[in-house]
Amino acid sequence: MSNQKEWENICETSDILPNIGVCALFKEQQVAIFKVIDQTGTEQLYAINNFCPFSKSNTISRGLVGSLDDKIVVASPLYKQHFDLATGICIEDSTVSVNIYSVRLNGNNIQLAA
Amino acid sequence: MSDRIKLVVIGNGPVGHNFLEYLVESGQSEQYQVTVFGEEPLPAYDRVHLTSWFKNQDVADINMVKGDFYPDNNFILHTGDKATKIDRAKHVVISESGLEVSYDKIILATGSFPFVPPVPGHERDNIFVYRTIDDLEKITAAAKTAKVGTVIGGGLLGLEAAKAVMDLDLETHVVEFAPRLMAVQIDDGGGAMLSKKIQDLGVSVHTQKNTQNIGDGDSAVHKMSFADGSELETDIIVFSAGIRPRDELARAAELQMGERGGVVINNNALTSDEDIYAIGEVALWDNKIFGLIAPGNAMAHAAVDHLTGTGDSEFAGADMSTKLKLMGVDVASIGDAHGNTPNSRSYTYVNDREEVYKKIVVSEDDKYLLGAVLIGDAAEYGSLLQFMLNKMELPAEPEGLILPSVDGSSSGIGVDALPDSAQLCSCLNVTKADIITAVQAGATDMAAIKDQTKAATGCGGCAALVTQVLNCELEKLGVEVNTDLCEHFAYTRQDLYNIIRVEEIKSFEELLEKHGSGLGCDICKPTAANILASCWNNHVFDSKLQGLQDTNDFYMGNMQKDGTYSVVPRIAGGEITPEKLIVLGEIAKDYGLYTKITGGQRIDLFGARAEQLPPIWRKLVDAGFETGHAYGKSLRTVKSCVGSTWCRYGVQDSMAMAIQLENRYKGLRSPHKIKLAVSGCTRECAEAQSKDFGIIATENGWNLYVCGNGGMKPRHGDLFASDLDDQQLIQYIDRICMFYVRTADRLQRTSVWMDNMEGGLEYLKSVIIDDKLGLAAELEQEMSHVVDTYQCEWKTAIDDPEKMKRFAHFVNSDKQDDNIIFTTEREQIRPVFTPEETLAVEVK
Ligand code: SRM
Numbered sequence: 033m034s035n036q037k038e039w040e041n042i043c044e045t046s047d048i049l050p051n052i053g054v055c056a057l058f059k060e061q062q063v064a065i066f067k068v069i070d071q072t073g074t075e076q077l078y079a080i081n082n083f084c085p086f087s088k089s090n091t092i093s094r095g096l097v098g099s100l101d102d103k104i105v106v107a108s109p110l111y112k113q114h115f116d117l118a119t120g121i122c123i124e125d126s127t128v129s130v131n132i133y134s135v136r137l138n139g140n141n142i143q144l145a146a
Numbered sequence: 147m148s149d150r151i152k153l154v155v156i157g158n159g160p161v162g163h164n165f166l167e168y169l170v171e172s173g174q175s176e177q178y179q180v181t182v183f184g185e186e187p188l189p190a191y192d193r194v195h196l197t198s199w200f201k202n203q204d205v206a207d208i209n210m211v212k213g214d215f216y217p218d219n220n221f222i223l224h225t226g227d228k229a230t231k232i233d234r235a236k237h238v239v240i241s242e243s244g245l246e247v248s249y250d251k252i253i254l255a256t257g258s259f260p261f262v263p264p265v266p267g268h269e270r271d272n273i274f275v276y277r278t279i280d281d282l283e284k285i286t287a288a289a290k291t292a293k294v295g296t297v298i299g300g301g302l303l304g305l306e307a308a309k310a311v312m313d314l315d316l317e318t319h320v321v322e323f324a325p326r327l328m329a330v331q332i333d334d335g336g337g338a339m340l341s342k343k344i345q346d347l348g349v350s351v352h353t354q355k356n357t358q359n360i361g362d363g364d365s366a367v368h369k370m371s372f373a374d375g376s377e378l379e380t381d382i383i384v385f386s387a388g389i390r391p392r393d394e395l396a397r398a399a400e401l402q403m404g405e406r407g408g409v410v411i412n413n414n415a416l417t418s419d420e421d422i423y424a425i426g427e428v429a430l431w432d433n434k435i436f437g438l439i440a441p442g443n444a445m446a447h448a449a450v451d452h453l454t455g456t457g458d459s460e461f462a463g464a465d466m467s468t469k470l471k472l473m474g475v476d477v478a479s480i481g482d483a484h485g486n487t488p489n490s491r492s493y494t495y496v497n498d499r500e501e502v503y504k505k506i507v508v509s510e511d512d513k514y515l516l517g518a519v520l521i522g523d524a525a526e527y528g529s530l531l532q533f534m535l536n537k538m539e540l541p542a543e544p545e546g547l548i549l550p551s552v553d554g555s556s557s558g559i560g561v562d563a564l565p566d567s568a569q570l571c572s573c574l575n576v577t578k579a580d581i582i583t584a585v586q587a588g589a590t591d592m593a594a595i596k597d598q599t600k601a602a603t604g605c606g607g608c609a610a611l612v613t614q615v616l617n618c619e620l621e622k623l624g625v626e627v628n629t630d631l632c633e634h635f636a637y638t639r640q641d642l643y644n645i646i647r648v649e650e651i652k653s654f655e656e657l658l659e660k661h662g663s664g665l666g667c668d669i670c671k672p673t674a675a676n677i678l679a680s681c682w683n684n685h686v687f688d689s690k691l692q693g694l695q696d697t698n699d700f701y702m703g704n705m706q707k708d709g710t711y712s713v714v715p716r717i718a719g720g721e722i723t724p725e726k727l728i729v730l731g732e733i734a735k736d737y738g739l740y741t742k743i744t745g746g747q748r749i750d751l752f753g754a755r756a757e758q759l760p761p762i763w764r765k766l767v768d769a770g771f772e773t774g775h776a777y778g779k780s781l782r783t784v785k786s787c788v789g790s791t792w793c794r795y796g797v798q799d800s801m802a803m804a805i806q807l808e809n810r811y812k813g814l815r816s817p818h819k820i821k822l823a824v825s826g827c828t829r830e831c832a833e834a835q836s837k838d839f840g841i842i843a844t845e846n847g848w849n850l851y852v853c854g855n856g857g858m859k860p861r862h863g864d865l866f867a868s869d870l871d872d873q874q875l876i877q878y879i880d881r882i883c884m885f886y887v888r889t890a891d892r893l894q895r896t897s898v899w900m901d902n903m904e905g906g907l908e909y910l911k912s913v914i915i916d917d918k919l920g921l922a923a924e925l926e927q928e929m930s931h932v933v934d935t936y937q938c939e940w941k942t943a944i945d946d947p948e949k950m951k952r953f954a955h956f957v958n959s960d961k962q963d964d965n966i967i968f969t970t971e972r973e974q975i976r977p978v979f980t981p982e983e984t985l986a987v988e989v990k
């Protein structure tokens with residue numbers, strides 16, 4: 033297992049509004065990045081594929097985030113399926129999932145790694 | 147095929163129709179080759195609700211025939227064709243149009259006709275009866291040139307007719323031979339109270355008047371002369387002096403008849419000919435004719451059971467208790483209302499202030515209820531009826547059943563105590579056991595109960611009781627009807643609205659912290675955003691609100707299936723200048739957008755990428771356009787017709803009113819979208835009756851219809867008020883709109899809101915017109931806040947470059963989404979379908 037990740041700068045943290053996603057172009061792929069404020073008031077970063085497998089459109093970053101039971105999720109904006117932001121697995125149909133990406137805050141920079 | 151039993155049903159009234167429904171339910175209908183003759187031009191309609199049909203004059207409201215019931219079951223229905231002869235020797239039925247249909251069995255369901263006493267002058271013009279749609283149409287037509295209308299007969303049907311006459315805006319009189327109204331069903335005290343209440347409504351009641359002659363009037367069409375020498379002038383007369391069975395066919399066929407008419411039947415609804423059944427108001431059982439729907443249905447059941455051998459129900463007489471709302475007055479009569487049972491006792495409660503009269507008649511030993519009369523307040527009808535029907539022992543002091551309880555506790559019957567066999571709905575013969583079965587099979591609300599058991603779908607008198615049984619059974623099953631908005635808030639939308647208003651909550655975080663749990667979700671966040679907007683009307687991009695908006699609100703456009711957006715500028719009332727049309731055309735051309743006229747009389751531009759929205763809107767705003775809120779749960783459009791300015795029939799300026807209304811309510815956030823329409827005359831080209839608020843011009847102002855709907859489940863609006871001036875009209879809409887915003891569920895259109903409102907239209911009127919809850923001023927003030935703080939969301943946002951940044955597809959690149967691909971069709975763009983679909987198209 034390699035822990036040597038190649039981190040790439042995407043944007044500054046101020047470019048992402050709390051609880052509102054953005055879409056990043058990362059290695060020719062579209063990645064939805066979310067900055068979720070959890071119940072303790074702490075910022076948590078999540079990154080998953082922007083492509084919604086249900087509507088087949090690049091729209092996940094425009095979904096609403098929230099929680100279902102103890103999972104942090106995003107609702108796809110077109111047909112409202114929920115994806116677990118931590119695992120990429122669809123709540124309504126666990127056979128469907130989207131890729132997740134490593135994301136971190138480095139100084140002021142939001143960084144992604146594959 | 148030909149070995150099927152030939153069944154001829156004569157008469158397609160409610161009972162004849164219900165017979166066929168029961169036949170289908172018995173599962174045996176395929177054994178029969180069924181031919182139905184109906185004299186009226188329309189298939190069976192619900193006569194009981196004739197008076198309410200009057201309001202909309204829409205036959206669909208009272209049509210009893212679901213979908214293609216007749217063709218689906220291979221029943222042949224001849225409407226507008228009367229059976230003229232039953233030839234028992236040849237076993238054929240002959241019709242007026244000349245059809246000869248042979249039969250094995252006949253169901254005679256010819257009902258009854260209104261009796262018109264042979265008073266001299268009764269055959270004059272402008273004299274009517276009240277039984278069919280045709281009768282009502284004639285009365286309506288005659289009313290156009292009339293001022294005064296008089297009903298002869300103060301019984302149940304006479305008072306119904308009086309209601310219709312009153313609704314036609316005529317000065318209304320009721321003339322009754324007996325010393326009181328509804329002499330059959332209620333006692334003197336009740337009759338007096340009923341008269342008083344009805345006179346309060348503006349109807350003149352004349353009792354003990356025996357009409358002796360009808361001749362030419364001096365100031366009106368007719369003059370009625372009474373035995374006591376007095377006279378009454380009137381333009382229209384409606385006879386409602388009792389009914390007589392339509393037994394002419396049976397009489398000619400020499401079936402056994404009653405002395406005063408009616409076809410004699412036994413407990414199986416069989417006449418003296420074992421191949422002929424008679425059911426409904428034509429049938430005479432134990433020397434009695436039953437002029438109500440419930441006994442007719444019971445006969446129909448007995449006939450099906452006997453005919454098919456699938457059941458053993460018999461007709462064994464019927465309870466004639468009734469509960470009605472006559473001109474808005476509750477009237478109920480149970481059992482021995484007059485106290486005719488020897489040695490019976492009675493208890494009476496009279497309240498002159500509230501104009502309520504209640505009486506119960508009990509057995510000598512105070513143990514059993516024998517009868518009751520309730521006027522002005524019939525809340526106890528259901529429980530009293532059950533005490534009587536089930537011979538349940540009364541509480542020690544039976545008078546408590548009708549005395550108002552000072553501490554608010556009810557002394558009525560616990561529904562739990564009712565035996566399973568108790569018949570809750572007499573119209574449709576539904577027992578408590580039927581309700582329990584339906585609940586066990588998963589019914590959890592009244593809609594499901596009505597659907598599955600048909601309870602409460604007749605006169606509606608049993609609805610309260612059925613609801614109580616339903617709730618009690620649900621409770622027993624431990625079903626808690628969960629009305630929580632979502633897992634984060636254990637409240638309904640209405641609760642949250644109140645919390646936000648009262649505690650002046652301005653953000654979702656505050657709401658969640660004080661009253662919720664978790665992080666929220668795509669249900670509660672937009673709901674909260676919507677309520678916050680209804681209350682405080684801040685911009686959707688307000689930093690506290692932006693994270694709550696559904697993508698459509700966030701991008702102020704509607705997301706399409708490929709992730710592009712539509713652009714819908716407001717075109718108030720559908721009126722647009724050529725200059726603006728050209729601007730729209732140019733923008734569509736410049737950005738290559740698909741252009742379509744919407745169903746809401748405006749123009750939708752489709753296919754805009756998120757990053758194109760700001761420049762497109764820059765141009766629109768500069769040209770004077772505003773956002774159309776096509777994305778919001780908010781006012782959509784006010785549809786209009788061209789109105790009196792251009793149209794030869796227009797009686798008011800509907801165009802100006804539509805524009806005024808659209809500009810007033812634009813931007814208002816509401817539980818679901820709201821649509822209005824304004825028509826310039828009764829031809830209704832704007833289809834206003836299918837809108838949440840429909841406004842139709844009259845000679846004197848505007849008629850306001852409320853809670854109409856198109857969409858998935860169409861509903862015609864209810865007439866809320868007539869002949870309003872501009873100011874009243876707006877005042878009422880303001881109030882209703884805000885009351886809806888306050889009290890509706892999430893995503894509940896006004897139509898469903900109305901259907902679920904206890905007390906319905908009358909209740910809404912009392913809140914809005916009579917200000918029963920003392921809310922009117924507050925509602926108006928809340929609306930004026932919304933109107934005063936209106937801003938075009940696009941116009942406000944477009945000058946803020948920081949806010950426009952969010953429209954870029956990528957946070958870190960100027961590239962476009964390469965997944966959005968268009969092709970052309972009919973000279974415009976359209977999204978390319980998914981690869982599979984494209985393939986499918988090619989293969990074809
Ligand atoms: C564009 C339009 C169809 C068209 O090409 O003409 C349209 C398009 C949509 N309608 Fe509609 N409706 C449009 C007129 C209507 C009408 C006709 C009317 O308003 O006179 C109706 C029936 C009348 C009514 O609402 O009572 C109508 C009944 C619905 C319904 C069913 C509502 C219901 O109560 O049953 C929905 C679904 C919903 O809202 O839950 C819906 C939902 C939608 C949505 C928002 C579906 C969606 O979520 O994507 C469509 C997106 C619009 C867009 O992307 O811009 N639309 N829709 C019409 C826009 C009118 C406008 O100018 O704003």
Ligand SMILES: Cc1cc2nc3c(=O)[nH]c(=O)nc-3n(C[C@H](O)[C@H](O)[C@H](O)COP(=O)(O)OP(=O)(O)OC[C@H]3O[C@@H](n4cnc5c(N)ncnc54)[C@H](O)[C@@H]3O)c2cc1C
Nearest residue numbers: 157159160161184185193228229256257258426427438439
């Ligand atoms: C205004 C009004 C309000 C009422 N309110 C109530 C109420 O609240 N509760 C209640 O229980 N009852 C009420 N009733 C009574 C109820 O409507 C009747 O009990 C019911 O309609 C009886 O049904 P039926 O099918 O026996 O007869 P009908 O409804 O009279 O139907 C018989 C049908 O047969 C047709 N017909 C007759 N002869 C022939 C022939 N030879 N060939 C072909 N067709 C023929 C007739 O044209 C008619 O359409 C009300 C009645 C009216 C008029």
Ligand code: SF4
Nearest residue numbers: 706707744745857858
């Ligand atoms: S009818 Fe259905 S498909 Fe057509 S616009 Fe309305 S919502 Fe869309």
Ligand code: FES
Nearest residue numbers: 571573604605606
């Ligand atoms: S009793 Fe008339 S509908 Fe139930």
